[in-house]
Amino acid sequence: MGAEVRRRGALITLALMIALGGAGAIAAADKKDPSEAAFQKGRLGDRLYRLYVPRALAVPNDAPRAEGARVPLIVALHGCWQTPEDFALGTRLNEVAERRNLVVLYPAQGRRDNISRCWNWFEPAAMAGSETNQLITLIRHVVKEQRAADRVIVLGFSAGGFMAVNLGCHAPALVRGVGVAAGGPYRCGVGVDAGLQCMLGQHVNGEKSATECRGAMGASSARVRASLWHGSNDVVVNPVNLDALALMFARLAGVTASTEDRREGAVYSLYRDASGRPWLETWLIPGMGHAWSGGDIRATHTYPSGPSATERMLDFLLE
Numbered sequence: 001m002g003a004e005v006r007r008r009g010a011l012i013t014l015a016l017m018i019a020l021g022g023a024g025a026i027a028a029a030d031k032k033d034p035s036e037a038a039f040q041k042g043r044l045g046d047r048l049y050r051l052y053v054p055r056a057l058a059v060p061n062d063a064p065r066a067e068g069a070r071v072p073l074i075v076a077l078h079g080c081w082q083t084p085e086d087f088a089l090g091t092r093l094n095e096v097a098e099r100r101n102l103v104v105l106y107p108a109q110g111r112r113d114n115i116s117r118c119w120n121w122f123e124p125a126a127m128a129g130s131e132t133n134q135l136i137t138l139i140r141h142v143v144k145e146q147r148a149a150d151r152v153i154v155l156g157f158s159a160g161g162f163m164a165v166n167l168g169c170h171a172p173a174l175v176r177g178v179g180v181a182a183g184g185p186y187r188c189g190v191g192v193d194a195g196l197q198c199m200l201g202q203h204v205n206g207e208k209s210a211t212e213c214r215g216a217m218g219a220s221s222a223r224v225r226a227s228l229w230h231g232s233n234d235v236v237v238n239p240v241n242l243d244a245l246a247l248m249f250a251r252l253a254g255v256t257a258s259t260e261d262r263r264e265g266a267v268y269s270l271y272r273d274a275s276g277r278p279w280l281e282t283w284l285i286p287g288m289g290h291a292w293s294g295g296d297i298r299a300t301h302t303y304p305s306g307p308s309a310t311e312r313m314l315d316f317l318l319e
Contacts, residue, residue: 039085039094044138050084051142052094052104072318073148074104075139075167077160079182080118082300084108087157090292090299091310100314105142107135121162122195132166139167139174151176151222153317155310157292157301158182158237165245168224169213177225179313181292182234184241185209185248186216201238206247213252223253226280227313231288231303239284246271246282255279264307266293281316283307 038058040051057071074097078087084106088094097104109117113131120131139152154175156164161183168178169186186209189198197203226249230242246269250256255271262268263283271280285293285306293309295302 038098039088042142044141045134047134047138048108048110049138049142050088050106050108051146052088052097052106053146054098054101054103056101057103070147070149072102073139073143073146073152074102074314075135075152075154075164076104076106077119077135077154077156077163078106078109078117079156079158079160079301080114080116082117082157086299087160090295090302091155091157092294092296092308093155093310096310096314100318102314103142103146103148105139107138118159119163121159121166122189122192122198124190132163132170135163135167136171136174139171143174150174153177153179153314155179155313156181156183158290165213168226169216172217172220172222172224175224176222177227177317179227179229179309179317180245181229181309182231182237182290183228183245184237185244186213188241188244198241199237201240204238204240204244206244207251209244209248210251213248223279224249225253225317227283227316228281229283229285229293229309229313231291231293232284232286233289234291236290242282242284246280249280253279266307278316278319283309283312 038053038055040053042049042051076087076093078084088106093104109119111117114120123130143150143152152175154164154167161180164178164180165183165186168175184198185204185206188204188209189195228242228245230239232239250271253273255273257269258272260269267284269282270278273279285303288303288306291301291303293303293306295304297304
């Protein structure tokens with residue numbers, strides 16, 4: 001089983017390297033975030049993770065805390081080749097968390113589970129021991145340990161974006177919102193070959209993904225808000241995935257696009273529910289490839305000249 005997972009990871013790695021031309025992904029993979037003092041290391045079972053706790057919230061877990069002072073937990077899922085440290089640097093998420101008093105959980109994907117550190121989002125998410133279920137267990141553990149708000153926000157890039165969608169579909173009572181950059185709709189590809197086809201924009205169907213996601217949600221009445229981002233020049237995950245993912249979330253929430261305009265140089269669409277509340281937004285960044293918009297140039301897969309995906313996602317999902 002482990003050998004098969006590694007073999008599949010290698011195939012995805014090959015596809016990514018061909019698409020990216022090997023663009024320096026490994027060279028920056030181990031760069032560190034500057035806020036090391038608040039950037040803790042942790043482990044739950046076999047899963048390693050980093051946890052950023054702002055200085056204002058850095059008190060012992062058993063210390064008394066004001067009733068109702070449950071801080072938001074942000075879950076940050078890196079992309080292929082990346083590490084929590086690289087992703088924290090690229091997104092500037094720790095800096096933002098320090099200003100906004102947010103706790104950030106960075107699960108780490110190891111080479112044992114995927115040789116290129118991709119999350120195995122394409123595996124059947126409901127099967128026992130799946131990475132989706134492992135991450136749900138980890139998130140619940142950290143929510144309890146940090147006494148955080150019961151529902152979390154998940155941000156993810158590329159494979160991490162696909163996995164964020166898995167989490168939203170399988171644990172809507174736990175996940176209140178997702179920020180997805182360069183991801184795609186739920187179960188657009190099951191198995192490595194179908195997953196690669198999905199990334200290339202083949203057989204992507206937002207309506208079908210909405211039906212599959214609704215089935216995974218079960219009886220839960222909780223809705224998941226979404227901030228979706230993509231580069232117009234992404235050759236790793238075809239931008240058609242943005243449209244399909246938007247359609248999926250729109251069908252799930254019963255919302256329609258009320259406006260489409262230019263915002264900070266991006267093509268921006270906002271979807272509102274029947275009461276007029278914003279529930280879904282999409283950002284298409286002209287000229288951007290497979291990258292995190294507004295990210296730090298010192299990290300991998302960033303596009304510094306774009307609007308800050310980190311700030312705008314949190315503005316929308318935390319409101």
